[in-house]
Amino acid sequence: MTDLFTPLDLGHTTLKNRFLMGSMHTGLEEAKDGFHKMAEFYAQRARGGVGLIVTGGIAPNLQGRLSPFGTQLSFPWQVKKHKKVTKAVHENGSKICLQILHAGRYGYHPLIVSASNTKAPISPFKARKITKLEIKKTIFDFANTARLAQKAGYDGVEIMGSEGYFLNQFLAPKTNLRKDEYGGSFENRSRIVQEVIQAIRKKVGEKFIIIYRLSMIDLIKDGQSLEEVITLAKSLKDLGVDIINTGIGWHEARIPTIATMVPRAAFVFISQQIKKEVSIPVITTNRINNGDDAKKIVSEGIADMVSMARPFLADPDLVAKIEQNRDSEINTCIACNQACLDHIFKNKICSCLVNPKACHETEFKNSKTSSKNILVLGAGPAGLAFSIEAASLGHRVTIVEKNTEIGGQFNLAKVIPGKEEFHETIRYFETMIKKYEIDLKLNTPITIEDLKPLGQFGQGYDEYVFSTGVVPRVPQIKGIENKKVLTYPEAIRNPDQVGKRVAIIGAGGIGFDTAEILLHSQSTDSVQEFFDHWGIDSLYKERGAIKSKVKPSPKREIFLLQRKTSKHGAGLGKTTGWIHRQSLKDHEVQMLGGVKYKEINDQGLVIDHENQEKLLEVDNIILCSGQYSDNKLYSDSKSVLKKRTHLIGGAKLAQEIDAKRAIDEGVRLAHSL
Ligand code: NAP
Ligand code: SF4
Numbered sequence: 189m190t191d192l193f194t195p196l197d198l199g200h201t202t203l204k205n206r207f208l209m210g211s212m213h214t215g216l217e218e219a220k221d222g223f224h225k226m227a228e229f230y231a232q233r234a235r236g237g238v239g240l241i242v243t244g245g246i247a248p249n250l251q252g253r254l255s256p257f258g259t260q261l262s263f264p265w266q267v268k269k270h271k272k273v274t275k276a277v278h279e280n281g282s283k284i285c286l287q288i289l290h291a292g293r294y295g296y297h298p299l300i301v302s303a304s305n306t307k308a309p310i311s312p313f314k315a316r317k318i319t320k321l322e323i324k325k326t327i328f329d330f331a332n333t334a335r336l337a338q339k340a341g342y343d344g345v346e347i348m349g350s351e352g353y354f355l356n357q358f359l360a361p362k363t364n365l366r367k368d369e370y371g372g373s374f375e376n377r378s379r380i381v382q383e384v385i386q387a388i389r390k391k392v393g394e395k396f397i398i399i400y401r402l403s404m405i406d407l408i409k410d411g412q413s414l415e416e417v418i419t420l421a422k423s424l425k426d427l428g429v430d431i432i433n434t435g436i437g438w439h440e441a442r443i444p445t446i447a448t449m450v451p452r453a454a455f456v457f458i459s460q461q462i463k464k465e466v467s468i469p470v471i472t473t474n475r476i477n478n479g480d481d482a483k484k485i486v487s488e489g490i491a492d493m494v495s496m497a498r499p500f501l502a503d504p505d506l507v508a509k510i511e512q513n514r515d516s517e518i519n520t521c522i523a524c525n526q527a528c529l530d531h532i533f534k535n536k537i538c539s540c541l542v543n544p545k546a547c548h549e550t551e552f553k554n555s556k557t558s559s560k561n562i563l564v565l566g567a568g569p570a571g572l573a574f575s576i577e578a579a580s581l582g583h584r585v586t587i588v589e590k591n592t593e594i595g596g597q598f599n600l601a602k603v604i605p606g607k608e609e610f611h612e613t614i615r616y617f618e619t620m621i622k623k624y625e626i627d628l629k630l631n632t633p634i635t636i637e638d639l640k641p642l643g644q645f646g647q648g649y650d651e652y653v654f655s656t657g658v659v660p661r662v663p664q665i666k667g668i669e670n671k672k673v674l675t676y677p678e679a680i681r682n683p684d685q686v687g688k689r690v691a692i693i694g695a696g697g698i699g700f701d702t703a704e705i706l707l708h709s710q711s712t713d714s715v716q717e718f719f720d721h722w723g724i725d726s727l728y729k730e731r732g733a734i735k736s737k738v739k740p741s742p743k744r745e746i747f748l749l750q751r752k753t754s755k756h757g758a759g760l761g762k763t764t765g766w767i768h769r770q771s772l773k774d775h776e777v778q779m780l781g782g783v784k785y786k787e788i789n790d791q792g793l794v795i796d797h798e799n800q801e802k803l804l805e806v807d808n809i810i811l812c813s814g815q816y817s818d819n820k821l822y823s824d825s826k827s828v829l830k831k832r833t834h835l836i837g838g839a840k841l842a843q844e845i846d847a848k849r850a851i852d853e854g855v856r857l858a859h860s861l
Contacts, residue, residue, distance in 0.1 A: 192479075192486050193511060196239070196469060196493065198430050200395040201343065203283060203493075205239040206486050207507050208433070208471055210497035211287040211346065211401075212528070213244035214547050215537040217259035223269040227276035228549040233500050234282035237507035240493075241282055242346045242399070242433075243273070245289025245353075248329040251322075252290030252354060256297040261286070261333045267340045274341030285344040285397055286337040288330055292354030293363065294439060302357045303364040303371065310440050323370060323380060331387035334396075344397025347384060350435020355381050356403045359420070361731070362410035374416045381420065382427055389428030399471075400429045404458040407437035407445070407724065411732025418465050425468045433471040433495060434459045443722045443734075444767045446498075448523035449606030450475045451715045453485070457726055458733075460490045471495045477502075477521045477609075479510035496521075498528055501540040501547070516619045519543055520612035526848050530761040542613055544852040552859055556582035560650040560861060563588065563642075565634055565821065568596020569847045570837025571655030572617045573854030579624035581858060586649070587626060590633035594618065596657050597838070598847070600680045604701045605708040636824045643828040651832045651861055654822035655854070658815035658838035663693065667788035672808050676702050679810045687807020688744050691793045693785065694812035695750040697846075700757055700768045702812050707742045707775045721774065742775040747804050749795065753782040817842040 196203040214229065216222035230241055247253040247260040261270065270286070277284040293302035293315035301322065302315035318326070334345045349355040357363040358380045364371050370379055381400075388398060402421055406412055412420075424432055436455045437445040444450050452475050459472035472491035476482055482494040499506055502521035509518050519542050527539040527546075540546040560583045564571045567589035575585045593599060595614040602610035621628050642648030660675040662668060676698050679686050683705050690706055692699050719726055720738035729735070748756060756772075756779040757765050772779070784796035792806040819839040826833055834857055837850035 190486060190489070192483055192494070194486075198397060198469075201283070201397065203239040204281070205237070205507065206493045207238045207240070207482070208493050208495040209233055209238045209241040209500045210433075210473060210495040211242040211244055211348075212497045212501070212538065213254075213532055215532055215535070216547060217244055217246070218257055219537060223272050225547070225550050227272040229547055230273055230284065231276035231280050232504040232549055234277045234280035236500075236503075236505040237511060238282055238500065239507075240343075241277060241284040243284065243286050245287045245291075245348055246333065248288050248290055248333040249326065251299050251301050252292070252295070252326070252329070253297065254289070254291045254295055258291075258295075261336050261340075262329065264336065264339070267336055270337070270340035270342070278341065283343040283397075285346050285399060286333075286340075286342045287346040287348055287401075288333050288337075289348040290326065290330070290354035292357045294353055302354065303366055306363050306365075308352070308440055317366070320368060320370070327380070327383050327387050330384045331391040334388040335391045338392050338396055344399065344430070345388065345392075346399040346401055346433060347388070348401050349381060350401045350403035352403075352406070352408070352438030352440055355384065356406070356435070356438065359403065359416070360406055360408070360411045362408055374419065378416075378420050378423075382423065385424070385427040385429060397431065398429050399431045399433050400424050401433045401435045402462070403435040403438075404462055405436060405455075405724075405728070405733035406731075407441040407443045407734055408732045409734065411438070411734075413731045414728040414733070418462065421462050421466050425466065429468060431469045431471060431493070432462065432466060434462075434473045434491075436474045442766065442770065443724060446474055446523060447525060447764050447767055448609055449718070449767065449771075450523070451718050452477065453481045454715045454718060456485055456490050463489075463491055469493060473497075475523060477523065478518070478612075479515045482510070498523065498540070501528055501538070502543050504546075516615065517623065519616050520609065522607075522609035522613060524761070525763045526761050526846070529763045533762040541848045541851060542616075544848075544855050554581075559583055562586070562651045562653060562861070563649040564653045564655060566596070566655035566657055566837075566839065567591075567594040567628070567630075568655055568657045568837060568850070569598055569613075570657075570839075570850035570854045571596075571653065572621075573851040574653055574655065574836060574858050575626050575854075576617065576620040576624060577855045577858035578861065579620075579626050583858075583861065585624070585626045586629065587621075588629045588632045588634050590631070592631050594621070594628070594630070600677060601701070603680060604705050606704065607701070634821065636821060636828060639821075639825050640828050643830055648829070648831065651834065652825065652829055653834045653836060653857065654819065654825070654839055655837045655850075656818045656821055656839040658842045659818050660811060661814045661816055662811060663785070663813045665693075665785045665788055670788045670790070670809075672790075672792070672806070673788060674808055674810050676810060676812045679808070680705055686744070686810070689792075689806040690744055691747045691749060691804050691806045691809045692812050693749055693809060694814060695748050695756045695779065695781075696812065696814065697757075697760055699748055699750075699812035700760065700772065702810055703746050703748055703772055703775075703777055704768075706744050706746060707740075707772075707777070737774070740775055742777075746772075746775075746777045747806065748772065748777050748779045749783045749785075750781050751783055756781065815842040
């Protein structure tokens with residue numbers, strides 16, 4: 189039986205297993221000394237056992253760049269820096285393909301071209317219709333990039349034909365309004381794809397991998413039909429393609445395809461359908477982040493390979509851990525996008541919320557240091573990240589936690605519908621605590637009196653790390669002591685005690701999360717519920733596989749309030765904020781901004797809104813109004829311990845505390861001791 193570790197024979201070469209590290213732009217492509225850093229980034233994943241890696245998208249020409257200074261491979265002098273990457277990957281036993289990505293109308297610069305004169309909703313620039321002469325030149329440029337990739341030592345190329353980029357823009361009637369031989373019928377719309385593949389194959393010869401990333405469902409109006417996708421898929425082998433990779437949804441589609449609320453492996457059905465139509469290997473993708481799903485996909489013949497991208501940011505040793513049945517040690521990607529995609533959109537180097545070393549490998553020496561005795565106070569994300577990293581470096585760590593479980597604020601996040609992946613991070617922390625023999629003392633509140641004896645000469649620990657977290661902010665509103673008022677931990681832990689009409693004070697991430705848990709009757713939506721909510725048609729009756737959204741039935745009537753007049757959730761991540769806002773709108777949450785809180789009484793919450801005093805007749809008022817740092821113990825202990833004390837996470841700075849900063853601070857502190 190085929191399993192994840194059955195080699196895949198492509199005729200001219202063999203892949204050692206069925207794992208693909210999918211294409212991700214890291215920001216290192218354009219950074220100073222970026223190729224050196226990228227070489228180490230990919231080398232670690234190769235050491236971790238992945239069979240095949242695909243680089244981030246590289247443009248074949250200037251017009252096709254993603255941004256004005258975006259990366260491009262068109263000239264022989266550029267080959268040398270790529271060799272650093274291919275050498276590092278090959279030395280560590282893996283193979284690597286370069287992705288050729290022409291952005292088309294998704295480019296963020298004035299030179300962009302597309303099948304027609306159209307403007308994408310996600311770029312401020314309008315694309316110019318590419319001329320026939322330029323099409324010929326572009327086809328040459330694709331082939332030229334492939335040849336240079338071959339010279340640089342890549343094992344092949346992936347042609348980006350999905351996610352709404354240039355080639356996909358020719359394939360879909362939505363963006364291809366041409367009347368010449370590159371527009372109109374599907375044969376014409378797909379002509380450029382055929383010519384690109386043929387030109388590449390001609391240039392690189394037979395012994396070079398060509399992957400075609402096929403948009404299997406566009407998830408936009410006037411996208412491709414299923415029949416067209418199948419027709420193209422069937423033609424790919426004869427054109428010279430070795431492997432078909434799956435593409436899901438255009439970037440402009442207002443449908444989540446990879447964020448954490450997308451059920452795991454939700455889209456593999458379409459790869460399975462295409463696989464039945466073709467004789468070359470098919471790779472499936474999107475929201476696959478664990479060994480069990482990957483095993484099932486390959487062993488049941490749903491697809492021949494599994495592509496994971498972000499999971500390799502979270503854990504470079506993912507494949508080795510699956511192979512050695514050490515799945516519980518996997519630092520699982522929670523699909524939050526906070527440090528990967530959201531960074532890229534802010535022109536920052538990509539990283540990972542649960543693994544801040546990702547794309548920063550050269551900044552960390554993983555060698556063991558001198559062994560110190562360290563006491564960590566608080567087992568939230570910051571304290572745990574510190575403890576595990578410090579213990580892995582050879583320190584002896586004791587954690588004291590006043591609660592009966594580890595995880596801190598993650599224990600609230602994990603019960604929010606669509607955020608169940610946080611369970612995995614807590615599971616990872618638990619496994620690593622045992623693996624590194626960290627002494628964990630739960631149910632152990634510490635006071636300054638406990639610390640005093642440790643401050644005496646010859647007593648105590650070498651270092652003290654205070655990761656004591658946060659406490660919810662209780663705003664000063666008349667009547668705040670009313671029994672209708674609940675803090676967000678109280679509401680999230682016991683949603684059943686919350687009434688049918690609710691006002692939420694504060695519309696940050698936690699206000700949104702609290703609304704979500706109160707709107708749903710169960711914690712996990714099924715794939716079908718998810719598809720119905722977002723209008724995805726798995727039966728593919730219409731072009732683009734979209735259908736009318738099914739209106740959800742909200743469990744409660746909710747007012748989400750803030751004093752600011754800006755958009756609700758403006759501080760949420762670029763790639764996920766719109767999903768949270770849309771979800772609450774679909775559930776008829778009333779979002780009121782520019783609110784002044786006047787009074788809470790037995791009738792509800794009195795506010796000033798749009799120059800009127802209004803009574804919101806609600807059963808409960810939930811405080812999601814931020815947090816304070818819980819750092820008194822740290823302040824008091826400094827004079828007592830007279831030793832090295834450190835403050836990290838929410839205890840250091842509650843404002844804009846998030847798990848990304850907390851974990852980053854923990855890991856970096858461990859390396860600094
Ligand atoms: P936050 O984002 O700072 O939001 C706090 C909210 O409380 C704001 O909407 C603020 O709005 C309001 N507020 C502040 N002081 C107030 C006062 N004295 N009286 C009344 N309202 C007040 O904090 P959070 O929601 O607690 O989230 C904490 C951290 O976790 C943030 O970094 C957040 O990004 C992160 N997080 C993110 C997500 C996500 O990305 N999905 C989910 C959960 C948590 P006004 O000042 O306008 O009233
Ligand atoms: Fe996954 Fe979040 Fe890390 Fe991105 S930042 S790789 S989504 S865990």
